[in-house]
Amino acid sequence: MPDLAEAAGIPLRTLRYYRERGLIPPPRREGRIAWYDDRHLARLRTIAALLERGHTLQGIADLSAAFDGGRGVDEVLGGLVAPTEETPVRLTPEELADYFEGEVTPENLAAALDLGYLATDGEEIVHISRRLLDVSAALVREGVPLSAVLTAGHRVREHAESLADLFLEFVSAHGTDPEKLRPLAKSVVEAELSMALDRRLRP
Template sequence: MSEAGNTDEGLLTIDELASAASTSVRTARYYASLGLLPPPERRGRLAFYDERHLAALQLVRALQEHGFSLADIQEYLERVPEGASADDLVIQRVMLTPWANARTETVTRSELDKRAGRKLTKAEVTWLTKMRAVRETDEGFELQMTFPITSQLLDLDIPRDAVLAADDLIGRHMDALSDELTELFRAQVLAPFRAQEHTDAERDRFEYSLGKLRQLTLEALVASFQRASNQAIVRALESR
């Protein structure tokens, strides 16, 4: 029998909590039993949940999207301040939301060939591993999110050592840029927001704005790289 009939505005039954988080009641109960959600408010035999429970449940799901195990999630949540508000948890979730599907997939050796669209040599598999597009495990080959792009590079008539060097160069710059942008967002976007009181509508709007900002950041990075490349071509022509 589902728990229903909540009388206080803002309180949710387990059914409503699961529905709001786009998960099943069984999953929500399981997470609660592991202590991944704060204790509910008890009224007799019924349990009620609020916006902080919802934010915590959504945070758990975001961590799973990053490939965290339940044990890792529990350890992560233990480091969250006990008095963290729903706003704090929402912001953490938005910051953790993958920019693309971060889930990996493990395939067999023959399936790896099918995904690459060709019969891969041992040397090509080694190269894909160095490019961090594939990771060999005891169960098979774990495809990383860059695999669809990287596998296409195998068909180009370009020295693979040069591609490896370019990948290393891009990786180092992207890591530094990502760290700097993250710190900038925390200091100049998130901190000012958290320092003030907000309505539910304002918080929803802020969450939407952060998601949109992520999309526009990706587009801006591509446009900036194109502009920089064009300028490099002009400089090279002028030097000749």
């Protein structure tokens, strides 16, 4: 347990408190020896990130109990996550570390949670989008720090929300079904972004 507390950067008494509150799963036991692993470290880092975002320990405990009880992310959130065309990806902590070798820090984890890119589900981590996961990993492989990728993600999110509002205002003004025209909106954004990049990259 002292090694786990040190790896997570928390006092041993805090780790004991989390264990007593059920915030982390019980260790594997061999006789009188308790074994903690990367699952526990990932959970502790998630707890730290949620605390930084203003969540209470009681709220985190409720989420942990729901996850450990086998309820999925959508069920725990009460269906508050809107349907999406994106494909979520389930990862172990080790698999996430493989995607972003050396970049999975508590700060980056907190930023990814804040963006809504990541959630925990029992022993697994759920990334909201296969495409965003692959693009983020590709940028990191090209030498872009993950912290910079996540900062850019915040800015992209803001612009995407504005574009979505513009599209909905436009179709609502003409009494058109937004779901029916959704593919057209995506095509317009892709074409405009492509042309904007051409203008900036053209010699």
